[in-house]
Amino acid sequence: MAAETKHKAATPDTTTAKQDFDLQESMHKAEDFYYKNKNVINIAIVAVIVIVGGFFAYNRFIKAPNEKKAQEMVFHAQQYFAADSFKLALNGDGNNYGYLQVIDKYGGTKVGNLAKYSAGVCYVRLGEFQKGIDLLQSFSANDKLVQAYAYGLTGDAYMELNKTEDGIDYYKKAGHYSDNELTAPLYLFRAGLALQKAGKTQDAIAIYKEIKEKYPQTNEGREMDKYLAKLGEVKE
Template sequence: MSINQPNTKVATEIKTPAEAKPLAQTGNFVRENQKSLTFIISAVLALIVIYFAYQKFYLAPREVEAANQMYVAQDFWDKKQWDKAINGDAGYPGFAKIVDEYSNTKAANLAYYYLGVAYLNKGDYKKAVDNLTNYRGDDLIIAAQALGNTGDAYVEMKDYDKAATYYKKAADKGNNSFVSPMYLKKLALVYEAQKNYNDALDAYKKIKTDYPESNEAGSIDKYIARAEAQKQ
């Protein structure tokens, strides 16, 4: 007969006073703070609604408007009409105004790059650096060129340490046979200007070994020979 067997099922379902106490406390907390909890949940839901409304009804139309405004400035930029690309003309804004009026849009972010290159070509190297370093895009090629152009600006300002830093970042960011060898070569030339022939030689050799099909690799042996001769 099973009468002497312990009823394990019932035993496992019975809560001890110590186990039941936290459950009771939780229930009391919910009852006592029901209004506060309801307010917090409502506030969170309201913030979510506001966020999506902001994205759909404010930011999205601004993205479209900013992109449309950039068309003429890009045309000026392509034609190397740097002043008009920066300041616009009577009918259309330049990149400077787009950056100011359409902040937090993808178009304004891209405008920082265009603006930086325009200032670089005008010889305003400080403004070039300020704008190029504000670019935060996902396009790896443009991001690498923004870093490389920043390096160019620092070369013009004869700040070779910062130029080398940005050229190295550009070469690493690009990671392809077009961008990387171009900035590795510029990096090596900066090292040579600093009489740092060991690092210059490393950069030249990296072009030869990692990017043998690049344009820079075609004439890299003479640069390697020069760095080796200067190193002695």
């Protein structure tokens, strides 16, 4: 019995040996693959390093300085905008830049993007509605409230151009983009009025009911029974 035990203890573990063999074989295969393809692999690694490094370098040495330059450049345009001097805000005064110059030079920056919105407002206020539309449509904001205003102002500009359907689309877009009691009922109400103008009474009624249901405490919400009554809807 002891001899049998001794014999068993001396017997090699074939499973472990097989695993070690497979591991070594895999390692050799990996090394073979690397040496056969090392040029491609090394190029790929270098490319990743260059891309990542380039991204951080761009942010640090190009993007950040450009943002600062754009902020300095837009300063006087903002002052003219606040004073309702829209032509000067757009074009500058000969000594200081306007929004259009900021957009042209630094349109890809955050400041340049906001300049598109402000310039769009300027054009609409000056009665150059299509130019205002073009700039407002090129603007995009992370802030939902600002973006809603941009959509709503675009709707106003389309209405001024007698493009009622486009105006309705943008009013609805503005009204539904941000669920708040400031912009949503305001632009939904304008959508309802535009729908009435277009002869789409049932669509206008649906919008007015939506305002009444969702925003009853707003100025627009409190007025909805009056508008619904004018359209033949029975007051609840």
